[in-house]
Amino acid sequence: MKKTRQVNHEMPSIDGKGIMMGRPAYTDDLAQEGSLIVKVLRSPHAFARIRRIDTEKAAAVPGVEIILTHNDFKRNAHTRAGQGYPEPSPHDKFPLDHYVRYIGDEVAVVAATDEETALKALALIETDYEVLEPVLDFEKALDNQTIIHPEEDIHEMFPIGFNPKKNRAAAYGMEVGDIDKTLSESDVVVESSFRTQSQAHVMLEPHTVNARIDYHDRLVLYSATQTPFHVRRILSQTLEIPLSKIRVIKPRVGGGFGGKQALHGEMLVAAITYRTGKPAKLTYTRKEVFEATYTRHRMRLDMKIGATKDGRITGIDCYGLSDTGAYGEHALTVFMVTGSKVLPLYNKVDAVRFKGDVVYTNRTPAGAFRGYGAIQGNFALESAIDMLAEKLSMDPIELRQKNMILENETSPIFEIMGEGTAGTAMNMESCKLDYCVKRGLELTDWKNKYPRRTDANKIRSVGMAIAMQGSGIPYIDMGAATIKLNDDGFYNLMIGATDIGQGSDTILAQIAAEQLMTTVDKIAVYSSDTDLTPFDAGAYASSTTYVSGNAVLKAAKNLKNMMMNEAARVMHADPNDIGFDGTTFTAKETRLSLIDLSNQLYYNDQQKQLTATDSYVGHKSPPPFMAGFIEIELDKETGEFEILDYTSVVDCGVTINPKLAQGQIEGGVVQGIGMAAYEDELRTKTGRLITNSMMSYKIPSTKEIRKLTTEFAESYEQSGPYGAKSVGEIGIDTPPAALANAVYNAVGVRIDTLPITPEKILNAIKEKENRQ
Amino acid sequence: MNIRVRLNGLERTFTIKPDEFLIDTLRNHHLVSVRRGCDTSSCGVCTILVDDKPVPSCTYLSARADKRHITTVEGIPNTAARLAGLFGNEGADQCGFCNPGLALSVHALEKLGATPDAATIRHYLVGHLCRCSGYVSQIKAVKAYLEEKS
Numbered sequence: 001m002k003k004t005r006q007v008n009h010e011m012p013s014i015d016g017k018g019i020m021m022g023r024p025a026y027t028d029d030l031a032q033e034g035s036l037i038v039k040v041l042r043s044p045h046a047f048a049r050i051r052r053i054d055t056e057k058a059a060a061v062p063g064v065e066i067i068l069t070h071n072d073f074k075r076n077a078h079t080r081a082g083q084g085y086p087e088p089s090p091h092d093k094f095p096l097d098h099y100v101r102y103i104g105d106e107v108a109v110v111a112a113t114d115e116e117t118a119l120k121a122l123a124l125i126e127t128d129y130e131v132l133e134p135v136l137d138f139e140k141a142l143d144n145q146t147i148i149h150p151e152e153d154i155h156e157m158f159p160i161g162f163n164p165k166k167n168r169a170a171a172y173g174m175e176v177g178d179i180d181k182t183l184s185e186s187d188v189v190v191e192s193s194f195r196t197q198s199q200a201h202v203m204l205e206p207h208t209v210n211a212r213i214d215y216h217d218r219l220v221l222y223s224a225t226q227t228p229f230h231v232r233r234i235l236s237q238t239l240e241i242p243l244s245k246i247r248v249i250k251p252r253v254g255g256g257f258g259g260k261q262a263l264h265g266e267m268l269v270a271a272i273t274y275r276t277g278k279p280a281k282l283t284y285t286r287k288e289v290f291e292a293t294y295t296r297h298r299m300r301l302d303m304k305i306g307a308t309k310d311g312r313i314t315g316i317d318c319y320g321l322s323d324t325g326a327y328g329e330h331a332l333t334v335f336m337v338t339g340s341k342v343l344p345l346y347n348k349v350d351a352v353r354f355k356g357d358v359v360y361t362n363r364t365p366a367g368a369f370r371g372y373g374a375i376q377g378n379f380a381l382e383s384a385i386d387m388l389a390e391k392l393s394m395d396p397i398e399l400r401q402k403n404m405i406l407e408n409e410t411s412p413i414f415e416i417m418g419e420g421t422a423g424t425a426m427n428m429e430s431c432k433l434d435y436c437v438k439r440g441l442e443l444t445d446w447k448n449k450y451p452r453r454t455d456a457n458k459i460r461s462v463g464m465a466i467a468m469q470g471s472g473i474p475y476i477d478m479g480a481a482t483i484k485l486n487d488d489g490f491y492n493l494m495i496g497a498t499d500i501g502q503g504s505d506t507i508l509a510q511i512a513a514e515q516l517m518t519t520v521d522k523i524a525v526y527s528s529d530t531d532l533t534p535f536d537a538g539a540y541a542s543s544t545t546y547v548s549g550n551a552v553l554k555a556a557k558n559l560k561n562m563m564m565n566e567a568a569r570v571m572h573a574d575p576n577d578i579g580f581d582g583t584t585f586t587a588k589e590t591r592l593s594l595i596d597l598s599n600q601l602y603y604n605d606q607q608k609q610l611t612a613t614d615s616y617v618g619h620k621s622p623p624p625f626m627a628g629f630i631e632i633e634l635d636k637e638t639g640e641f642e643i644l645d646y647t648s649v650v651d652c653g654v655t656i657n658p659k660l661a662q663g664q665i666e667g668g669v670v671q672g673i674g675m676a677a678y679e680d681e682l683r684t685k686t687g688r689l690i691t692n693s694m695m696s697y698k699i700p701s702t703k704e705i706r707k708l709t710t711e712f713a714e715s716y717e718q719s720g721p722y723g724a725k726s727v728g729e730i731g732i733d734t735p736p737a738a739l740a741n742a743v744y745n746a747v748g749v750r751i752d753t754l755p756i757t758p759e760k761i762l763n764a765i766k767e768k769e770n771r772q
Numbered sequence: 773m774n775i776r777v778r779l780n781g782l783e784r785t786f787t788i789k790p791d792e793f794l795i796d797t798l799r800n801h802h803l804v805s806v807r808r809g810c811d812t813s814s815c816g817v818c819t820i821l822v823d824d825k826p827v828p829s830c831t832y833l834s835a836r837a838d839k840r841h842i843t844t845v846e847g848i849p850n851t852a853a854r855l856a857g858l859f860g861n862e863g864a865d866q867c868g869f870c871n872p873g874l875a876l877s878v879h880a881l882e883k884l885g886a887t888p889d890a891a892t893i894r895h896y897l898v899g900h901l902c903r904c905s906g907y908v909s910q911i912k913a914v915k916a917y918l919e920e921k922s
Contacts, residue, residue: 012860019868020875022845023807029804044809202903204809204817204869253808254869255903286810499866501904659863659909666906667866694814694901701901702894710906 006514007722008199010659013506014520015252025252027224031210031281036065036111038269038282039118040291042127043100045109046134046362046687047146050098050127053108058124063117064696066276067125069095069108072358077154078238080263081329081367084155084229084537085478090169090328090418095238095267100129101148101686102324102362102370104292111280116622134362136687138298138323139168141359145765148326148360160206160332160420168770169328170358172336176412177351182315186306188385193302195753196736198681199674200691201369202699205254206289207264210281211273223763225252226261227499227538232530233657234263235270243649246270256500257367257671258406258497261540262329264293282648290692294367295681297358298323301380311394313346318380322373325365333419334366336371337349341469341623342377344411345731346385347401352413360689366541370668371732374469375675379754382465382737386744395523396741397446400437400466407431425672426472426620430725431711432651433466435676436627440464440649442630443709451745455635460644464629464740467733470621471717471726473537480534481549481555483512485563487602489583489594490522495534497548498528502728504544508546508552510723511654515556517582527575534613542726544676545656547618549721554614562610566601567592622717624652624725628669634746639762643673647709650730654723655712666708668731674700676736680755775838780847785814794820795829797837798844805845805872809901819873826877830901842865843847843879845872858913858920866904874900875902880912886904887918 016353019025055067071758077091086627108125111119135141135148148162156162161171183189209223225231228248236243255259265282272280304317319337324331339354340587371378387395405411407428415425422640439596441447444462451631452461484492493512516523534549568575573587585592601608627649634641646664655661678698682690691697716723738756744750749764776785788796795818798806807897809817819842820829845852852875859865874897881888881896888896892921893914894907902910 010861010863012857013865016865017853017856019865020845020859020871021849022872024804026804026807026869028807169826202901204815204901204903207807216909253867255867257903283808288810343837437789501869503866526919600782627801657863659861663863663866663909665909667904668906670906671903693811695812699901699903700907702907702911705907706894708906 002415004514004722006510006520007441008654008655009436011520011657013503014509014525015505015659019252026205026254027208027210028281029250030222032212032279034279034582036113036278036280037115037118037153037702038109038111038272038274039122039282040106040268041108041122042104043105045100045131046103046136047130047132047148048129049099049101049132050107051130054126055108058110058121060607061117061121061124063113064121065111065278066272067110067121068096068271070098074237074240075153077179078234079329080234081262081640082230082263082538085233085299086758088160088332089161089330090154090162093327095271102364104364105326111272111273111276116486123268134675135685136362136666136683137360138359141361142615148362148757149225167360168357169324169337169360170332172332173355174416175353175473178355179315179317179351182351183306183317186314187309188391189302189304189306189645190384190391191753192384192387193300194383196299196376196379197754198298198366199369199679200290200295200681200697201257202257203255203257203259205262206284206286207293208283209269210279211263211269213273213277218245218247219270221247221266221270222249222251222262223266225250226256226500226540228498228528228530229496229535230355230538231263231266233679235266237675238267239271239274241274244744250498251650253500254376256539257370258372258540260500261368261534261538262294267269279286282386284693287692289696291364291689293363297357297366297373299338299376301376303380303384305384305388308462311392311399311402313349315348315349315351316343317353322356322358323363324358325360325361325363325367327365328360329365329367336417336419337373338377340413340417341374345405345466345468347405347409347411355388360403364689370671370729372729375672375733378465378467378733379736383740383752386741387750392438397437397441401434402638404433404466406434419473423590424620430622430651430653430715431625431718432715433625433627435650435713436625436649437466439711440627443647443711444631445482446449449631455637459634459636459746460631461634461742461746462631463738463745464756465734465737465741466628467626467628467730468623469542469730469733470623472543472618472621473541473617474621477537477541477543477547478545478615479536479551480611480613481548481552482534482611483555485559485598485610487599489517489598491523493523493525493552494528494533495552496533497544498536498539500539502664503657504548506661507545507656507676508548511549511552512556515553526772533616542728544726545724546720546726547616549656549724550616551614553721554616555612558612558614559610563597566610567597570597570600620719622719622725624650624727624730626650626730626734630738630742632742632746634743635763636747639758639765641758643704645707645709646673648731649713650712650731651713653715653720653725656722657726661712662710664727665710665731668729669735670700670705672732672735675754676739677755689770725750773835775834777837778841778844784848786834790833790835792829794832794834794837794915798829803844803846807869809869817870817873818915819876821876821880824880824883843876848875848879851875855917858916861911862909864905864909864913870900870902878917882918892916
């Protein structure tokens with residue numbers, strides 16, 4: 001590995017100071033003054049058909065500009081998922097519809113001169129509903145009498161198992177070897193069901209979008225989105241506005257975590273501005289964010305794992321049922337990742353099966369969320385591995401070490417399972433999982449702490465889990481970059497990649513600076529504007545460092561070659577004889593500074609603009625790996641526990657910016673701890689969300705999180721930019737299973753349903769005592 | 773109705789509605805650093821200082837601010853810039869949506885005088901939710917800020 005000067009060095013984010021100082025940066029900061037205020041009328045029923053909707057009284061309120069209902073839109077079925085095209089999500093959504101499928105679903109939209117007027121108008125819209133029987137329990141959704149999507153004009157883009165008449169959004173199945181035979185011949189089999197909840201993203205910036213018609217008569221949207229290019233395409237296809245007439249700008253985004261991969265509000269605001277010609281803006285209330293955007297797919301996972309007496313895992317069988325809520329966004333792909341980015345962890349099996357259904361319910365739709373199925377699958381598998389170890393009377397670390405995937409190994413699953421389609425065969429050219437486990441044991445002093453130490457009623461225990469994720473979606477999602485040389489020898493880096501707070505603008509600038517042998521302050525970054533930057537699929541699927549980073553690296557190489565050629569011309573030398581150190585070109589005795597060259601190219605001699613654009617699409621998706629270790633102190637009288645430390649040892653290849661990579665891991669871990677321990681979605685019997693504010697939905701605060709220990713394994717991924725893999729999601733995966741295992745190690749009860757609350761622990765302890 | 777406030781050191785008069793919250797009054801007058809994260813004073817994003825005390829502006833009636841000193845992050849550029857540097861060192865800044873509000877609370881904590889330990893800082897900042905950082909890097913940066921000063 002060559003010594004680097006920009007990459008793999010700690011440096012602050014390029015935008016941290018301006019953001020801290022409160023400069024205008026986020027979508028709503030940039031709304032046009034005097035924008036119409038957009039408000040959405042939302043369904044009070046979990047399932048209903050709109051018999052009649054009357055907007056006359058509402059429209060008569062002075063200051064109301066426009067009201068749109070389902071009668072005002074052409075029925076163009078689409079998916080808001082924000083994925084590449086054709087999407088693996090069913091086209092089952094209309095801009096507005098005469099059916100409403102969950103409490104919070106869109107009924108009508110009002111634009112008015114101010115918020116008060118808009119809200120007054122909302123209250124005056126008269127809607128006559130035929131209230132229908134909802135499906136709220138996802139385990140009863142398949143073949144229910146209630147059909148959530150009875151309409152005929154919806155479709156899948158290619159076979160995904162879409163069968164709306166059965167309330168099925170997607171289905172998947174795969175098998176390697178003969179799993180039934182393998183399990184029946186195994187010495188030991190553990191079997192258990194696990195349940196995960198509908199976690200909410202809770203990014204601090206609510207979903208927001210504003211639109212205007214610019215002086216070129218084009219529709220310009222500012223949107224807090226992870227996927228500006230997909231937003232533009234989906235708006236064009238659905239609203240039948242020419243693609244060339246739409247510009248989508250992604251300003252600074254206040255967190256996404258997958259929740260802003262899809263369109264939320266863009267469709268309605270675009271329609272309003274396009275029809276009225278007037279600027280308009282919509283910011284979701286926090287209640288709307290909870291009730292009417294996205295959640296994580298709730299799942300039930302039935303696991304069976306077989307092993308020989310001496311601890312060789314022979315087979316894994318997983319049936320899953322996933323709840324996609326009212327619309328099928330990311331239904332298939334999240335479900336596939338539950339298998340494809342979890343099961344290859346134990347690659348030495350004789351047989352493996354993964355199958356199941358993704359069903360519609362009358363609940364808030366599920367969508368993309370950091371971890372994207374892998375966290376659900378990880379909770380089930382890594383809990384079950386500890387159960388298997390106990391049944392084998394084997395140390396759970398030893399069981400993992402004996403069976404987990406190692407460098408240069410592979411799994412047949414990589415080739416079979418992709419995201420929505422078949423996958424891509426690959427060897428683990430970089431996999432330091434064995435080191436991650438070993439180092440984690442040292443850091444946590446595992447041998448002295450496992451399984452528990454007891455002090456009267458308080459018990460200290462440890463638990464762990466291993467995980468993998470991916471680096472982009474090979475052969476599907478492309479990233480591109482343009483680099484421009486300016487006079488005075490500095491550069492513009494223009495990227496479609498969407499910084500949503502994770503720091504991609506900074507790390508992509510580091511990659512460009514490394515290749516151009518300059519410093520980050522000489523790279524001015526502009527990202528995510530469908531008019532001004534090249535394409536990028538967006539910030540999802542752990543793509544940016546690996547996919548967009550490779551694009552930046554290629555573009556920078558190209559620009560450097562162009563610069564060398566120009567320098568050779570000026571210096572009358574052969575391009576092959578030119579040396580360059582980032583500021584000066586040399587050829588034998590001659591020297592030419594980059595500043596002089598760039599100034600001459602602008603003003604004096606054979607003037608031209610040097611610009612290089614290149615793009616990258618992955619041919620594989622090298623997984624980052626991680627071992628996560630939790631230490632807790634549990635009070636067996638109350639079931640309450642405190643998290644004393646969470647230790648992460650991560651292989652994400654070379655870290656482009658070690659501190660930002662650490663931030664990705666620690667942020668992911670804490671979001672995973674939230675899912676493991678605190679966060680839950682509660683609904684009334686009629687399907688109304690109870691946990692619809694930050695008072696009732698508990699995310700971790702400084703009170704719960706005291707200590708995090710994070711280290712990176714030395715690792716180099718040959719196909720990544722400067723040896724990097726992606727790091728955005730891997731941190732979230734391990735906490736649920738690690739906590740479940742630690743609770744078991746403390747008090748001998750297995751909590752198989754998230755979140756793991758003191759109440760569940762205490763009830764399980766009592767149940768166990770009653771049995772004894 | 774009108775209110776007179778001292779905003780970041782300058783006398784200002786704002787015309788407000790009786791039920792208006794301070795976050796809206798400030799944003800309507802281009803102080804966009806004051807941002808809304810929730811509507812229930814739960815997240816800390818919209819924090820401003822009223823007479824040097826951190827308050828959530830999303831539930832603080834503008835009428836109550838009459839004749840008071842209001843500080844937004846625009847009023848503490850030195851604190852914000854220095855804190856930003858320390859956040860950068862720790863990798864504590866991610867989406868940054870909560871940073872201006874957090875900077876104001878750190879400023880208020882600094883005014884209290886003592887150099888607190890990490891547990892006290894965590895306690896003081898418990899009202900500032902962050903979904904990006906995992907907090908530990910933030911607390912380290914804030915601790916470094918308070919120690920650097922003293």
